[in-house]
Structure formats: C-alpha cells, structure tokens
Amino acid sequence: MKNEIDNIYNQAISVIEKITNGEALEALRVEYMGRKQGKLTLLMKNIPDLSIAEKREIGPLINKVKNALTIAFDKKEKTLGQITNSENSFFDITLPGEKFNIGTLHPITQVRLQVEKIFQKMGFEILNPNEIDDDYHVFTSLNLPPQHPARDMWDTFWTENDLIPITHTSSMQNRAMKEKTPPFGVIVPGRCFRHEATDAHHEHTFYQVEGLYIGENINLSHLIGTILTFLQEYFQKELRYKIQPSYFPFVEPGLEFLVSCVMCDGKGEKDKIPCSTCGHSGWLELIPCGLTHPKVIEMAGLDPKKYSGFAWGMGLDRLVMLKYGIEDIRHFHAGDLRFLKQF
Amino acid sequence: MKLSLNWIGQFVDIDKRKAEELAQRVSVSLTEVEKIENFRGVDVVMEIENKALTHRPDCFSHIGIAREIACIERLNFKNPLEKLNKKKLTFPKKTLPLQVTLKEDNLCKRYTAVILKDIHINPSPLWLQERLLACGVKPINNVVDVTNFVMLELGQPLHAFDYEKIKEKGNTREIIVRLARRNERITTLDGIQRELKKDMIVIADLEKAIGIAGIMGGANTEISEDTKTIVIESANFNEYSIRRTGKITGLHTEATLRFEKGQDPNLTYPAIVYVIQLLEKYAKAKLVSSIIDIYPQKTKQKSVVINTQKITRRIGTEIKDTEIKKILKRLEFEIVEEKDDQLKLAVPSFRNDIEIEEDFVEEIARIYGYDKITPQLPTRAINPVTEDLERKNSNNILSILSFLGLHEIYSYSFVSEYLYRKAQLDHQKMLTIKNPISPELRYVRDSIIPSVLEKAEVNCRNFEEFGIFEIGKEIHSLSLKKLPEEKKKISGIYYSKNQNETFYKVKGIVETLLNHLDITNYQFVLQENPQPFLDPNKSAQIKLLIYNTTGNLYKSKVQMAKEKPTEIILGYLGNLNKEVRNNFSMNGCATVFDLDFESLLVNIPEKNRYHPLSRYPSLFEDLSFIVSGNLPVETLRQKIDEVDEQISNVTLKERPFYSVKFGNNKKSVTFTIEYRNSKKTLNNTETQFIRHKIIQTLKKEYQAQIRE
C-alpha cells in the first residue's frame, strides 16, 4: 500500500508538469483527487479495513501526499492562469468601477440652494434669521402689537423668558429695512416653528423663505412680476397665475398667489385621474404676499410716503414635496438614510 | 363659514344656477370659496374661507357677503338694515321693570335689551329651520332659532335670558355688565361649571353671573319649555377682552367668532327690532318694555383722505377716477369732499378695518381685478451684486462633506431631557419651551450631537456603515433678559459595525475639509476635558494656529517655529465611549465631530499667492525610525521638519507598525523626506549631511534608532 501511494504521487507529479492547459489539469485533478473516484480517494476508503498499526502509518502518509498534490495542482493552476491571462487578455468593461461612497445633501438644502441662486441672480441678498427671536421682531414690528387678534393666525411656541422660536422669517423685515438702503431686495431662508402636532401633513418645524423688496414707487405689478419670474425659473415652465385676497397685518393688501398646478398643468387631472397635488382644482396656493404695510416701513425708520415695497413667504418643504411627490412630511426630520440617500 | 344663496338672493339678485362662476369671482375679489354644495335640492350653500376675512367682521353675515357680491357683480344691493332702523314699534303702557347697568363702559360699547312676554316656545317655522340647517346650525326652538337666524343674517350675536330667573329685588330686576369677581363660578349652557378669571366680562344680576359676555349664557337663566317672559340681549363687547376670554375658556362659539373681530355697534338696534318682529310672529310674543339702549360713547364717523393717483400708482395700472368712484360707492364709502385727485371718504361704521389710504389699494384693486394688472419687474441701477462670501463658502462646505461620503440630515431644535441623559450631557442649562407639544420637545438644544446620535441609532438598524452630519444651531441662553447666543455648528458621526477604528476616517474627513478650504495651520491635540460622551483617550481638539503675517510674508519655518501663534479652537472629534454607544444601540465603532461654523468661515483665507516652482530638482528619501510606541508621530515629523531649512516636506509614508523585533512597545515609523534648495541643485554629500543631522537630532531627543 505504501508503494502504491508513492507511485500515485510520482505519477501525478510527472504528469502535472507536462500539462499545458487548464481543462487537462482539472481532469487530472479529478482523476487523482476527485471526491468519488479519485485514485487517492479510493485508497483512503480502504483505511478502515487496515490494522491499527497500518492505520497509524498509512493515514498520515496519505494526508501528506494529498497536501503535497494540492499544492502542486494549485501552483500549476497559477502558472497556467498567468499564461492564459497575458496571452488571451479579455478586458471586461462590464465589471463595475471602483466604488466611491458619495454622500447627499438634504432635499430641503438642495431646494434652498436652488431658490437662493435664482434670487441672487435677480439681485437679491440673503439674510440669516435668528432661530429664537423676540416679540418685537416676530410680531410687533410687523404691525402685530400685543393683543392683536391676528396673532392667533400663528401657533406660537414661547420660551420660559417669553422669546419665540420664530414663527416666520418675516422676523428679519425690520432689521433688513434698518440696515439696507433702498432700493434693495433680500430673501431670508430659515427654520421656523409652529405649535402643531405632527402627522403626515403637519410639522412643528418647517422651512420658509421670506422675500422683501423696498424701493420708490413699488407696486402690485412688481410683486406679481417678481414672484412669477421666480416660479417660472424654478419650475422651468410657463405658469398661469391667479391672485386672491388674503389677510396678513404686515401687508396691505394681503394676497395669496396661486399658480397653475405643476403636476397636471392646471387641468385638475392627469390621464383622467383627478390630480391629488392640487386637489382637482388645477391651482396651487403657493405664496402668501402683499405690499408692505406703511406702519411696518415706518417702524423700521423709513418714510412710508417715499418708500413702498412688497413681501412674500413660501414654504421650502412644500416646494420639495411638490418636486418629488413626497407624501409624508415627517420624512424630512426622521434622518432615515433610506429616504435621504435618494436625493 | 356656510352661506345660503337663497338667503343672499333676498338682498342681491344673483343667479343660483351660475353659482360656480360666482364662486370664482368671489374667490379673487373677497375670499376663497372652498365649496359649492346643493342643499336638499332647495338651496345652494357656498362655503367660504374665514382667514382672509379676519379683519372683516361685517362679512360674517349674509348681508355683509351680499353687499360684497353686489359690488363684485355690479348689481343692486337691497339693504334690510334701513327698513329695520326706521321701523316704528308700538310699546305697551304697562311695562315690566328692568335696569341695565354698565360697570365698565370700555368693555361694553353698547347694550340694547328688550323684554317680551307670553312667549310660546315651539319649533320654528320650516323655512327658518331650513335657513339654519343650510348654514350648519341645528334648530332648537323658536326663541333660540330666531336669535341665531338674526345673527346669521346681520352678524349681531344675540342672547335670550329667562326674565323670571333674573334676581328680583325691590320690585325691579337688574342686568349688570361687570368684570368677574374673585373665585366666581358659572355653569354655562353646555352644562360645564367654569371658573371665571378676574378680567372676564360677565353679565350678572344682583346676586350672580348669568352669562359670560359674548361667549355663552349661563344655565341659571336658560330658556326652558315653561318660559313665558324673556329678555333679549343685543350688545357689543370689547373685542380684545372677548378674544382673551375665548382663548382662556376654550369656548369658540359663533358669538365669539364675531365679537372678537369687533362688530359694528350700530347693529344692536336693528338686530333687536328684527328679533321682536320675528318673535311676535312666530312665538306670539308681546312687547312688555321699551327698547333699553345703553350706548355711552357713540362711535365716531371715521373719514380717510385718499389720492386716486397714488392709489393707482400702488396698484401699478391705470384706473379711471370714474371707475374708482363707482367701486367706492358700491362698498358704501361716501365721498364727502373732492378736490382734484383727493377724495375725503366717510367710512361706514361696519368697516372698522379701514384706517389709512393704503387700505383703499386693496378695496379698489380687488374689485377692479388683480388679473388686470400686468406683471412687471422692479427697475433699479444695475450695480453689481456684492458676492455673498459666506454663502459661497458654506455651500462649498456642504458639497465637500457630501463628496466625502457624509449624508446631511435635519433634526429638531427641540430635544428631551431623556435624549441628553442618553448622551451623558447636562440638560439644565438649556432654554425651556413654556408650551411644548410633548415632553420630547421641551428644551432648545445647546448641542447638535445628541440629535445626531439619535439619528445614527435609527440608521444602525439598516446600515452597517455610514456617516451623517447636520449644520444646525446651538442655542446658548446666557441671560434670560437677552436673546440667546446662536452658534452654528457642523456636527456629525461616522459609524461602522465591522471596522474596529473609525477615528482616522473622521480625522481624514476633517483634514480634507480644512485643506480644501485652504485652512492649513491646524493641529490636533489631545483634549484636556473631553466631552462626557467621548472616550477620553480617543478624542482630539482641533486647533487653528494664526501666525502674525504682517511684515514678512515669506517667513522661514524656523522663524515661524519661534513665533507664538494665536490659537482658535475649531472644534473636536472623538470616539464615543462604550456606555454612550450602548445607550444608542451601536455595536461597532463610532466617531463624532463637532466644528464651529463661524470660526471656520472667518478663517478661510483668500488665496492670493502662489509658491514659485523651484528651478532645481528635489531629492526624495525614505527614512525609517524605531521609536517608543508612545511617541506621537506628529511630534517626530515636526522635529524632522525643523532640522534644516532645506527640508521642504516631511510626510508619513505608511501607518506605523509594531514588532517584537524592535523591542517591547516599539514601533517603526517611515517618513518620506523631500530635500530642496531654491538656489542650487543639492548633491549627495549635502543631503547626507542633512540626513545625518536628522538622525542625530532624533536620537538625542527621542532615542530614535534609524532602521536600515
């Protein structure tokens, strides 16, 4: 038996050396080491019939040979492989490229940057609001003195020392007018808060872009022109618009700017299915706006007889939801990468 | 608010069949019509949005809306008030006594009342019930229904008391309008006992409160089936007080809705006349008093002077004066004086919203039509817009971080005590919200890190490795009297379940960010007082060294090394300690970073100089040293750098490694050294000399062995 093993080993080694292609090598491997009919395997099957002394001698020997052959086969495979690759090199352009993990910006950030860019091109400056501000800037300076009934229109959080997590970025109107010399245009993007329980359509934390333009002889046509120009630039399409009366104490008149629905092009339906984005109406109520109230201008130290202006506000959340058809506003603050990685 | 078109049709000749078109015109000229609905095949109900009418108390009635529609549709308005005001009533000779006393006349502008007897409490006639139902009001009995009906038609809230239940004293009864007394209570019509606050206006008799003024009547004087004699109250209360009381009691009744906007005091009289008429007819009531009318201070006729030119300039389109005058007339503004473009207008008493000239921009524009204005852009000098460097740089930071593989997240500015405890932070210095939605949103955060950890926890369930960051504000309340300090921070975390070290990944991100922003003189030093959530051995402070560059712009390294720079702390990074990792269910390794946004922004230099390329080649050489395992590599690198002016760059070639071959706790550190002289080509002898200096220096300073 010992001789037999030696023979198998010598035979195998000499044949391996002569092999020139991979298939033949694999066939040879099966011939000697195949799990069912390999010569070495068959020998191993005889081990249980041997005496204990023989077992002690033959067992390790077979293992030794097996290991040696494995190494020999592997070595040959490698050399053959190298030859094959260099001689017949198939360059696989379908293999995936090296992976770089690139992050993402929050969709609201992306839309904010887009909005900022458009207004910057139109000559507007950008101001940053305080996150926590005082009553004067959030309400009083906007023609909303304490006890004004319209204060109820804002669901306000209050801090222990009677400051306000801002309800709108209009909180910068007074400061903007005090700091800048008309004519000027500013936008104020920022995080705002309202005392409201959260569900799919409501959020206590939201993002607003306030706009303000002050100059001489500014009128409603300028307000309409500016907002329409922005919206058409943002949505990259012609839009129809409509203006409805509304009420905000810091503007007079207070208006609601509506545009034809960007999902159904104002038809109220798409492919005969009612459009859910505009609630079948064909219109989107997007931007509350108006001419700046003379009291607001006066409180900022400008002469309302000389200067007039307009202001508007819009929700960034809303623009993002419209753009991507996001149905649940809670995604924005959930921090879930399964959501964020899509942007 | 729901309006019956049949009802409106009594005052203005509208075509119910064209309700949709009417609704569109009302939407663009007054307020949005939310719905048009058929009511039981007999009426059409128009539901309008209240918000745009916050300043228009007159529009909370059918006549108010009818007046507006008449104006929008250019139709005739048949005003029922004129008839009611002129109505002659016959009063009986024998009357029942009632005295009305206003204790606070600034809280009650007018109080009108009348007593009716022989009331037959019955259901109302069907036509009246139908009107109420169309407006969403449930019919109850003729007395209650009539008061509701008149309110819906004219806008004046009314109330009926049972006369017999008002305290009688000395053959008379008295109604007193006063402020609530301390600890006074009342059970309102809804059966709820309410504690009254001292600034609430109450209607009282001589012994008790019988109603909360303008909000709800009391159960103690409620009309019942046996009621025979009633007092009708038609009053006008201070809108601010009503609003406050409505908020405190949480009672938002139809009466509150109207009173808190400031109703026209001139309505109380015609309204009570109307109630008398209807109750005489439908409840067989008989007058048993004259009309008691306490009106201490008549509202003055307001007038506003407008300039039609100015108005059209503000609208931004030409509108003829004749057109303007027509609109004003339909809205019942009377022209009292006229001179060129100046008009002096008498403001009707129901328009308490009109105060200044600008108010007429809206009145004219909305009726004339906003759609007739041609959009235009403002014109101004084409001065170049100053570049917003802060925006540019912050946008740059955002894109660098995302390109380095981090995902931006948003989290709330409000946090809970529990979250801070999980992050081993003290919550007590935070500003608190007085009226939080829930305890989880009670504090205003003074660190972004806990929120970032919370979001990391969310993602650990789905991802084995990720990096997230947020640019948010820390709110530091320094004094309760001042606005808090707001610090913008870039805070983030890198987490890996399988990698056993993420520190260098985050350090690499921070370094790349700084390098990319051209911020070069930074240093990472061990933190003396690391944040409580960090592993103290694996946390570093990021310092920026600012050298005084005035004078010599090309200071030599040796000179720089001697100078003491100003230090600015940019932030820190560090690994989370085990407990905090456990608190946020993280199994692997996690490194957080926290950078001060402002410090970063103000220290981004403007690149305005370049280093001339050397005309002579550099020589490169790798040197390996065996040093103590505890010696920081950076210390070694700096030391080499300082050895000679001709060493132009020293970089670490590979990660240091330990081996028993080097001895206990010894590591091998390999640097690539670049030799250069700006004036000549270095030869081997010269570099050998420098190399020797390096080897000697390191040997002397750190017992470093050169590894051959």
Ligand SMILES: [Zn+2]
């Ligand atoms: Zn649509």
